[in-house]
Amino acid sequence: DTGVSQDPRHKITKRGQNVTFRCDPISEHNRLYWYRQTLGQGPEFLTYFQNEAQLEKSRLLSDRFSAERPKGSFSTLEIQRTEQGDSAMYLCASTPGGRETQYFGPGTRLLVL
């Protein structure tokens, strides 16, 4: 399968803990996006990378959130000191260029207790 993959698929954590998610984009896609989706809502943009450079961050991305794409391939999204409001599906998408269709991974569903 050569689609976007994400790991883990599900994560349950206690409030205050740190969590890290991984996204592996489609090979040779140089743009990678992170979105967050809560129940009954559409995905909301968080941040995006072109190769290893993080070019934009949404105001939704508080200072507890950090994302990296160190070698321009996979990306990680870390949430520090998780809060119950962080419970959501975290989606990753990739595209070969800015004007192309974004292809989404299966998502990581986070539940903060």
Add this chain to the structure above:
Amino acid sequence: GQNIDQPTEMTATEGAIVQINCTYQTSGFNGLFWYQQHAGEAPTFLSYNVLDGLEEKGRFSSFLSRSKGYSYLLLKELQMKDSASYLCAVRVRGQAGTALIFGKGTTLSVSS
């Protein structure tokens, strides 16, 4: 601000045709996408419009009118598996990342 509106829910029967509307008010419009999302799964790409008019792809068609800020997704010969959420998303020029702005989605229920 950026705003995308679509109906929350729709119902239809197998074999029928359904039209899901989407209106948007955005600055720097640079294309409109429709995605299908089954419960608990990732959105999957259905169609893309950047110019006015109709794009047809099998049982699915999408229409765009940029002057009216309006699009619709037309689903023909409905099947039970078409029960899903349908997301309208606008790509906005000027945002460094060309990220997509999504509507809240329209939940379509297809019954036999």
